[in-house]
Amino acid sequence: xxxxxxATLWAxxxxxxxxxxxxxxxxQAVNEESLRSHQQMHAAHALANAEALLETTLAHLEQAYAxxxxxxxxxxxLASAASSCPVxxxxxxxxxxxxxxxxxPLPEWTDEDTSFVRxxxxxxxxxxxxQVMVDVKLNALHPGVGSRATxxxxxxxxINAPQPTIPLSNSPLATFAPLVLNEQVQSVDAPRCDPxxxxxxxxxxxxxxxxxxxxLQLRNGLSAASQVSRTVYWVDSPQLWTQSIGTTLAxxxxxxxxxxxxxxxxxxxxxxxxxxxxxxxxxxQTSKMLNWQSGVIAGQLGVExxxxxxxxxxxxxxxxxxxxxxxxxxxxxxxxxxxVQATRVQRVAGTWKNAGF
Amino acid sequence: MLGFNAKRPPPIQxxxxxxxxTLLEAVVASALLAYGLAGAVRLSVATLNATxxxxxxxxxxxxxxxxxxxxxxxTPTCLxxxxxxxxxxxxxxxxxxxxxxxxxxxxxxxxxxxxTHLQELRIAVTWPEDKQPxxxxxxxxxxxxxxxVGR
Numbered sequence: 001x002x003x004x005x006x007a008t009l010w011a012x013x014x015x016x017x018x019x020x021x022x023x024x025x026x027x028q029a030v031n032e033e034s035l036r037s038h039q040q041m042h043a044a045h046a047l048a049n050a051e052a053l054l055e056t057t058l059a060h061l062e063q064a065y066a067x068x069x070x071x072x073x074x075x076x077x078l079a080s081a082a083s084s085c086p087v088x089x090x091x092x093x094x095x096x097x098x099x100x101x102x103x104x105p106l107p108e109w110t111d112e113d114t115s116f117v118r119x120x121x122x123x124x125x126x127x128x129x130x131q132v133m134v135d136v137k138l139n140a141l142h143p144g145v146g147s148r149a150t151x152x153x154x155x156x157x158x159i160n161a162p163q164p165t166i167p168l169s170n171s172p173l174a175t176f177a178p179l180v181l182n183e184q185v186q187s188v189d190a191p192r193c194d195p196x197x198x199x200x201x202x203x204x205x206x207x208x209x210x211x212x213x214x215x216l217q218l219r220n221g222l223s224a225a226s227q228v229s230r231t232v233y234w235v236d237s238p239q240l241w242t243q244s245i246g247t248t249l250a251x252x253x254x255x256x257x258x259x260x261x262x263x264x265x266x267x268x269x270x271x272x273x274x275x276x277x278x279x280x281x282x283x284x285q286t287s288k289m290l291n292w293q294s295g296v297i298a299g300q301l302g303v304e305x306x307x308x309x310x311x312x313x314x315x316x317x318x319x320x321x322x323x324x325x326x327x328x329x330x331x332x333x334x335x336x337x338x339x340v341q342a343t344r345v346q347r348v349a350g351t352w353k354n355a356g357f
Numbered sequence: 358m359l360g361f362n363a364k365r366p367p368p369i370q371x372x373x374x375x376x377x378x379t380l381l382e383a384v385v386a387s388a389l390l391a392y393g394l395a396g397a398v399r400l401s402v403a404t405l406n407a408t409x410x411x412x413x414x415x416x417x418x419x420x421x422x423x424x425x426x427x428x429x430x431x432t433p434t435c436l437x438x439x440x441x442x443x444x445x446x447x448x449x450x451x452x453x454x455x456x457x458x459x460x461x462x463x464x465x466x467x468x469x470x471x472x473t474h475l476q477e478l479r480i481a482v483t484w485p486e487d488k489q490p491x492x493x494x495x496x497x498x499x500x501x502x503x504x505x506v507g508r
Binding site: 013034038044059066067 | 379383385386387389390392393394396397401403404407408410411412414415418422425467468469470474475477493495496497498499500501502503504505506507508
């Protein structure tokens with residue numbers, strides 16, 4: 001009873017301490033909640049910025065491919081480098097590029113030094129499909145400095161064209177006609193050659209596009225000997241072709257251009273084997289195919305003229321090493337959506353995502 | 358010890374002098390407790406304000422993102438959102454708290470392309486917070502690159 005006053009003081013002090021502790025904990029909880037809310041907002045701002053930069057990149061990609069898509073393609077990818085590739089996507093199959101941000105109107109609050117736009121494509125299987133990866137960090141002008149977001153989207157670019165489906169069959173196992181000729185008789189008055197054989201073999205794919213694809217593969221380091229082999233060969237030289245190329249799993253396309261056929265088209269050496277498609281741009285002149293020696297072609301042979309009757313018959317009967325194959329067009333049959341108009345840059349449906357590479 | 362006339366010492370007298378001190382202690386204790394409770398109340402008020410601010414920021418973000426997502430979408434709901442900048446009252450618990458969205462659409466020039474090829478939408482959301490105006494800004498861009506072009 002004598003210590004009643006001290007006990008009251010002691011109890012009050014304890015209560016005070018407990019109340020203070022409770023208040024402090026409450027304040028901490030609210031601070032944490034407030035911080036979370038702000039961080040969420042900053043993350044949302046970073047994501048909006050990344051989306052804005054992605055849209056800006058798409059707009060500029062479209063501009064680059066608008067006038068001359070092939071020339072634009074070369075210009076854009078001049079700065080490609082192996083060091084720009086993400087893990088698991090290395091040359092020579094993949095081509096990668098870090099787009100210089102100084103050339104883009106950056107969205108506000110984007111930190112130019114730590115943000116980047118990366119373009120990646122598979123030069124062999126899908127050179128017309130570019131994956132755009134954007135990684136953005138907010139700069140010091142934004143309260144959420146350092147907040148980061150990543151978005152990516154793929155686009156089709158008009159550097160090749162979809163293949164027509166095989167007439168009378170949609171089956172991928174259908175065999176192509178082994179021999180495609182242009183039987184058009186040239187008028188003496190108007191010596192114009194309609195590239196009917198080219199259209200029959202390549203559809204809407206133009207010679208310039210195929211030539212550019214060949215140059216692209218070569219520039220990126222693809223060859224017959226590389227681990228992932230080259231599939232498109234455009235030849236301007238009139239010399240005899242002596243290299244065996246293509247396999248059943250990786251057929252090729254070999255085109256002897258009008259330049260190679262300027263005098264006489266080159267021929268395949270007897271011992272060479274080509275798996276895929278071989279085409280001669282001999283400008284409707286059968287006489288340019290007199291040099292023909294034959295080799296072994298497993299796939300399809302296209303000639304922009306007729307052939308000497310005996311050669312034609314022998315080839316059709318498979319007596320001169322020509323056999324058909326179901327995947328003869330695999331080297332240039334690039335994946336496009338059904339019914340698409342492949343003449344401008346367009347987004348690939350279902351490829352937008354905001355996470356990882 | 359024998360023969361020693363030992364005197365008993367006088368008994369110690371204990372005086373109860375702490376009767377007034379108890380009252381003083383109680384007063385001090387009460388004061389301390391009152392001070393502590395006042396602090397706790399202030400903390401609670403601060404907590405409430407901070408939570409409220411977070412909620413309002415979330416609401417403002419949501420409204421801005423909602424407007425962003427509606428940009429260019431030709432549905433009646435979305436078109437109506439871009440008709441005029443009217444105050445919105447999204448919080449049933451604060452029916453008089455108005456969030457005002459204002460926006461500005463601008464073209465970002467891309468050489469050789471139509472003016473509307475790349476556009477930016479700038480959104481500002483303002484609302485009163487403790488009688489002080491608060492503002493949040495939002496940016497969004499859109500390229501005209503199509504998703505699919507058919508024959």
